[in-house]
Amino acid sequence: xxxxxxxxxxxxxxxxxxxxxxxxxxxxxxxxxxxxxxxxxxxxxxxxxxxxxxxxxxxxxxxxxxxxxxxxxxxxxxxxxxxxxxxxxxxxxxxxxxxxxxxxxxxxxxxxxxxxxxxxxxxxx
Amino acid sequence: xxxxxxxxxxxxxxxxxxxxxxxxxxxxxxxxxxxxxxxxxxxxxxxxxxxxxxxxxxxxxxxxxxxxxxxxxxxxxxxxxxxxxxxxxxxxxxxxxxxxxxxxxxxxxxxxxxxxxxxxxxxxx
DNA sequence: CTATTTTTGATAACGTGTTATCATTATCAG
DNA sequence: CTGATAATGATAACACGTTATCAAAAATAG
Numbered sequence: 001x002x003x004x005x006x007x008x009x010x011x012x013x014x015x016x017x018x019x020x021x022x023x024x025x026x027x028x029x030x031x032x033x034x035x036x037x038x039x040x041x042x043x044x045x046x047x048x049x050x051x052x053x054x055x056x057x058x059x060x061x062x063x064x065x066x067x068x069x070x071x072x073x074x075x076x077x078x079x080x081x082x083x084x085x086x087x088x089x090x091x092x093x094x095x096x097x098x099x100x101x102x103x104x105x106x107x108x109x110x111x112x113x114x115x116x117x118x119x120x121x122x123x124x125x
Numbered sequence: 126x127x128x129x130x131x132x133x134x135x136x137x138x139x140x141x142x143x144x145x146x147x148x149x150x151x152x153x154x155x156x157x158x159x160x161x162x163x164x165x166x167x168x169x170x171x172x173x174x175x176x177x178x179x180x181x182x183x184x185x186x187x188x189x190x191x192x193x194x195x196x197x198x199x200x201x202x203x204x205x206x207x208x209x210x211x212x213x214x215x216x217x218x219x220x221x222x223x224x225x226x227x228x229x230x231x232x233x234x235x236x237x238x239x240x241x242x243x244x245x246x247x248x249x250x
Numbered sequence: 251c252t253a254t255t256t257t258t259g260a261t262a263a264c265g266t267g268t269t270a271t272c273a274t275t276a277t278c279a280g
Numbered sequence: 281c282t283g284a285t286a287a288t289g290a291t292a293a294c295a296c297g298t299t300a301t302c303a304a305a306a307a308t309a310g
Contacts, residue, residue: 005258062237108242116236117232128277128286
């Protein structure tokens with residue numbers, strides 16, 4: 001990642017502007033506004049480069065290909081809309097009494113929460 | 126699923142005995158004790174049949190192929206050991222104030238929690 | 251501006267997990 | 281017990297997301 005290309009700028013910008021994790025195809029689509037003709041290979045290449053540079057981070061959800069979001073956010077969880085399948089960011093609200101729920105001898109290093117439901121945009125319809 | 130084969134019995138038994146979600150290969154391995162010569166195709170076939178019959182249910186974790194567990198358990202979450210990569214069942218301890226964390230207009234239908242860490246067996250070593 | 255070298259886009263190839271195929275074996279109704 | 285047929289095991293084929301290949305285009309140093 002040594003040259004500053006319009007494609008990479010578009011991809012970076014799309015991920016920052018989204019405010020929610022995007023999958024590779026969502027990145028492609030969102031970036032094509034700024035970078036016409038952008039190809040999927042370039043998206044994957046740049047996602048990998050931006051991950052290595054820690055500008056973005058990977059968000060894995062059960063049973064789905066990875067999504068990516070701007071790096072450096074505070075601890076948060078995600079909401080996945082059952083209708084449009086978009087994933088949103090959830091601030092605050094974390095786990096309370098994890099320790100009590102654990103079998104003896106188990107040690108926690110991290111956790112993740114995924115909330116399913118219908119987002120505001122879809123509920124409106 | 127009309128005939129009662131030793132293979133299907135072995136698979137059912139392995140999933141019940143495990144007490145934790147097993148992946149397809151774990152099912153294969155665990156079942157081969159009771160059903161020598163068992164093949165992976167039969168495992169996949171029977172997993173599908175048992176799912177349809179609602180005897181087992183699918184457990185999806187981020188970035189991993191599905192696991193399966195006996196159906197009909199109470200609401201619970203899972204713990205994945207970073208070392209041995211086994212997944213355990215966690216009883217109790219559920220989310221508190223989900224509603225407050227949601228953006229306006231979002232509706233929750235369900236949620237899932239995954240705890241990462243080291244299991245008792247691995248911590249001992 | 252030019253030469254060098256990275257990056258790109260199209261697409262073939264890949265890896266992993268799962269499903270289809272098909273000849274053989276096992277179950278079970280009669 | 282026997283015939284009909286469902287189920288099995290080996291393995292080829294598939295699906296999907298991702299990576300590799302390579303000629304052409306674009307970025308940067310000088």
